[in-house]
Amino acid sequence: MNAVAIFDIGKTNKKAFLFNESYQIVWENSVNLAETVDEDGFPCEDIVALKDWFLSCWEQMKSQTQFNLKAVNFSTYGASFVYIDEEGNPLTPLYNYLRPYPEKLKNKFYTKYQGEEVFAVKTASPVLGSLNSGMQIYRLKKENPEVFDKVKYCLHLPQYMSFLLTKEGFTDITSIGCHTNLWNFNKMKYHKWIRKQNITEKLAPIHSSEDAVIIENDIAVGIGLHDSSSALIPYIINFEDPFVLLSTGTWVITMNPFNDKKLNFEELQNDCLCFLHYKGKPVKASRLFAGNEHEIQSLKLATHFDVAVDSYKHVLYDKAIITELRAKFKQFTKGDSKILKDCPFNKRDLSDFENYDVAYHQLMLDLIAQQIVSTNLVIHNSPVKKVFVDGGFSKNSIYMNLLAEAFPTMEVYAASMAQASSLGAALAIHKNWNTKPIQNDLIDLKFYKH
Structure with missing residues (x-):
């Protein structure tokens, strides 16, 4: 049976699924991983534990002889960057988007770029501190310039998961576009502050969410999606x-x-x-x-x-x-x-x-x-x-x-529907692995009369 593997990484729950060509779940696995702390003692995702769980689950999926694994994709929570070096190793903890943001640094940033109101409208991003993930990059550059210099790519979490299999760095539009302070919605391109702060080259090339990279055994690997967009x-x-x-x-x-x-x-x-x-x-x-x-x-x-x-x-x-x-x-x-x-x-x-x-x-x-x-x-x-x-x-x-x-x-x-964000991630790369047409009964509807 042909199948697509989907990893759905939530803040607390990490889930893995195999869907058949009719988009029914035929295998699943889930785990709750204990958090660790960053250098300030603030709780954060344990990136090593996440990577270990993912790779062992991936091996388990490949060893299921009743499935012919054709593709894999990722749906994860947003506002989270993994900073990797030339070898692909993370250089910092996977900082939590709830981590308090230094007030002084925030004020310096907005003062430099036309103030909160103008900037927020341009980037469609309410002022949310670390939840604006672009501000996390800005902070790393200002507070740890020597670490920042070693960064090859700043990868949003879905793209890091994909990188673990493809060894290729990509940026996906659904991650950039979600209250990150990175995207100018008027011009539909990166906001100019990225270039002015010399961050552009640290951002991997943008690829379509429908793209996939072929790895060994002809498996198509999607580049991953932000979970709300995926749903x-x-x-x-x-x-x-x-x-x-x-x-x-x-x-x-x-x-x-x-x-x-x-x-x-x-x-x-x-x-x-x-x-x-x-x-x-x-x-x-x-x-x-x-x-x-x-x-x-x-x-x-x-x-x-x-x-x-x-x-x-x-x-x-x-x-x-x-x-x-x-x-x-x-x-x-x-x-x-x-x-x-x-x-x-x-x-x-x-x-x-x-x-x-x-x-x-x-x-x-x-x-x-x-x-x-x-x-x-x-x-x-x-x-x-x-x-x-x-x-x-x-x-x-x-x-x-x-x-x-x-x-x-x-x-x-x-x-x-069962597992909307996982299903969305599977559908995004449909053309890369599934020859059947997409059925129109994936969602159960109940009508309410007024």
């Missing part, structure tokens, strides 16, 4: 009508591949950004910390009503409760962006609600009020017809029904 690929391939995708987890990220309007500073301040999808087109996105908020508030509700923490899983959408709540309490329906800063439910008095189910319906009303504002920031003036929701909230009937009601002119669907 969007199955949707871009399957649907021609303009859509937005709400990817729901700790964050709810609304992604609109059909909005090419330039970002403005107000949008950036409201947690909007742009990234580049696998064909190099800008995707406007907004973020809302809604999954995290849901976790905090459902814990509060469980304590107050003395029920199990996961009781919300058994609460089904009840239109009568919604009607009653709307009549009784102030609701937030106006598109005021101030609502994004703090969930209205925080100010609710839990003793106002007669039971857990009623209180939980109000929590969902308040989260949806925030979601409408966040999602409208990226739908604005674009021809979107469909809304897809994947991840945790897609299984929540109250969330889905309220969302469908909030967007009456659109078709709202709960979408589910």
Whole structure:
């Protein structure tokens, strides 16, 4: 059986899959690797442990005689650089994107390059310190010039994984394009600060996300993708009508591949950004910390009503409760962006609600009020017809029904597929290994009427 291997490297979970030509998972392996610390004692990925796990898993995959391994690709978290020397060895720890960024250095940088507002708009990157991965390179150059001089390439993590097999350095557009401070979205090329700081030659050549390098046994090795961009690929391939995708987890990220309007500073301040999808087109996105908020508030509700923490899983959408709540309490329906800063439910008095189910319906009303504002920031003036929701909230009937009601002119669907970012990485290199056409039933959809 012909198969493609995919390594999906998350911050906590590292997963490996084999997909057959119909994109079904036929083999899997996963591991949680312990973190190590950098020179400041800040926790970070153990690059040696990651490399060892990857190479042993790769050997295991190749030894499965029932599979004919045709290709491999990578989907990993972003904002993380591996600095390699001429021999391909990492020169520094794999710094954590949550590592505090020196205020003085940050101010020096933005002062030099037209200030935060102008720079953020040009690079579609909110000011996020180490999460702007280009700032990590700038820091290395300024704080450790002797190490920086030894750098052959600064490789984003997906491209380092690919390098381990091909020994070739590449840069991929989905990694550069995601709030890195590296890309000028007005000119669709690197921002000039890269050249001025003599960093250009340390960045490997840009290659298409659909490219692959052939290694021994005619295996095609993809150059890897940033995981959020990768998760969007199955949707871009399957649907021609303009859509937005709400990817729901700790964050709810609304992604609109059909909005090419330039970002403005107000949008950036409201947690909007742009990234580049696998064909190099800008995707406007907004973020809302809604999954995290849901976790905090459902814990509060469980304590107050003395029920199990996961009781919300058994609460089904009840239109009568919604009607009653709307009549009784102030609701937030106006598109005021101030609502994004703090969930209205925080100010609710839990003793106002007669039971857990009623209180939980109000929590969902308040989260949806925030979601409408966040999602409208990226739908604005674009021809979107469909809304897809994947991840945790897609299984929540109250969330889905309220969302469908909030967007009456659109078709709202709960979408589910196994391992979206892994599937996207496999589909990106389809032409390099799979002779079958891509089926159009990779995503299960459930329609919600408003």
